Amino acid sequence: MFDASTNCIVYIRVSTIEQKNSGLGLEVQLQKCTAYAQFAGLEVIEVIKDDGVSAGIPLSKRPGGKRALDLLVTGKSSNIIALKLDRLFRNTTDALTTCETFNKSGIAMHLVDQQGTSINTKSAIGKFLLTMLAATAELERNLITERTQEALQVKKSRGDHIGATPFGYKRKGHKLVPNEQYSILLWILEQYEAGHTLQSIADKLNRQNLKTIRGKKWSAGTVWNVIELHKLKLAV
Known part of the structure; x- marks a missing residue:
């Protein structure tokens, strides 16, 4: 039964x-x-x-x-x-x-x-432990983030380039400028904002035989990384 x-x-x-x-x-x-x-x-x-x-x-x-x-x-x-x-x-x-x-x-x-x-x-007890452990885990992540941001501010003050080059951009000195993949990036952002799933976006890119920044096939994870790196670039 x-x-x-x-x-x-x-x-x-x-x-x-x-x-x-x-x-x-x-x-x-x-x-x-x-x-x-x-x-x-x-x-x-x-x-x-x-x-x-x-x-x-x-x-x-x-x-x-x-x-x-x-x-x-x-x-x-x-x-x-x-x-x-x-x-x-x-x-x-x-x-x-x-x-x-x-x-x-x-x-x-x-x-x-x-x-x-x-x-x-x-x-x-399980609910209580979950609450305490989840809060502790986030505190640790926030402390790491805080220390990382402080270090990045020092680098920014020196004019250093910070982080990896996002998909759709290339380096020009200390700045990032759009490259030939920028139109693909805009399409990914439009699809995501329209409510399409990460996997469906990846599938469409693979069907068009478009590659990631490392020349590999797309997955839900790589689409998410592209979106998040773009957000970080806008926040700098």
């Missing part, structure tokens, strides 16, 4: 090749998550992965993340398992907002190894 209350989704994600080959690789995440599911008496109905996708992309805009949410929203599963909080979310607000939505729908989020402990958000 169908029982979504014991069904679970395993969600695994890596953002870079380096991470893929490190201790947080997809295989390691899968092993730990499936072992947890067995221990907790949950049945894994699907393993969903996002390979090469940044945490900065909201869960709903990742190819695998959207699939996971669809299974949860449609009631096919009442549980989602991930190794750590940062596999699922980009910041504290994102995590807590989604967790609250999950709770109202009777969906439990399970974090297998969050700073040495497992968390199940169906319990009061």
Whole structure:
């Protein structure tokens, strides 16, 4: 008999090749998550992965993340398992907002190894720990960002070029000016503003045989990076 209350989704994600080959690789995440599911008496109905996708992309805009949410929203599963909080979310607000939505729908989020402990958000303790750990993680990120910005301000005051060259631009001295790919960049921004998904934009670019700045095929992650680098360029 169908029982979504014991069904679970395993969600695994890596953002870079380096991470893929490190201790947080997809295989390691899968092993730990499936072992947890067995221990907790949950049945894994699907393993969903996002390979090469940044945490900065909201869960709903990742190819695998959207699939996971669809299974949860449609009631096919009442549980989602991930190794750590940062596999699922980009910041504290994102995590807590989604967790609250999950709770109202009777969906439990399970974090297998969050700073040495497992968390199940169906319990009061689990919710409390999630709130504290998410806030701590964001504080650490903000402190790193603050120190980085201070260092960048020093470089800017010296007139140094800061950061990588965004897609659609080239360097001219200490400045960035549009290059031959600028029209593609504008098209990507228009598509994103019009509500098209990152994956659909990547698919269209690949069908036109257009390459990334490194001459590779497009993915949802590379489209997101292009958009974010452009925003950073405008903010400088």
